[in-house]
Amino acid sequence: MGRKAGTLFINPKNFGSLQKPCVKDMVTFLNCLTLNHNKDDKCSRQKSLLSACMEAQGKNRKPWGSINYHLQRLNRGRR
Template identity: 75%
Template sequence: MGRKAGGLYINSKKFGALHKPCMKEMISFLNCLALNHNNDDKCVRQKELLSACMDSQTGKSGKSFGSINYHLQRLNRGRK
């Protein structure tokens, strides 16, 4: 039920933490909400920045090159 012994494998969850495009905007919006007791009328600017960032991310495709582990398995197959 697992991987074969001796195969190449990279834990892709470690690399997922590297690319978080709208994290700064989301943190500033949540901090503003916390400071203003969940009153989002006072956090309009941070909300607009977060919305703009999220809208700009929707046009980008996610993984167009496939899984890194898939490519490692392909390379390993060709080596044998």
């Protein structure tokens, strides 16, 4: 099982420099959970900040699918 020879493919792991805007909020929330032994009620402030960040990111995102899916579509049309 693998990719066919001659197909287009982009490794998405190489795009590590792209923005990850909610990582800081997620890390603070996870640290709070760790310090409070997974008690969610003590971390309500961090949870609300993370939820707000996630909702703001969801509005800007277009549901296009992965880049490799579109590369395969282009490759089929080229034959």
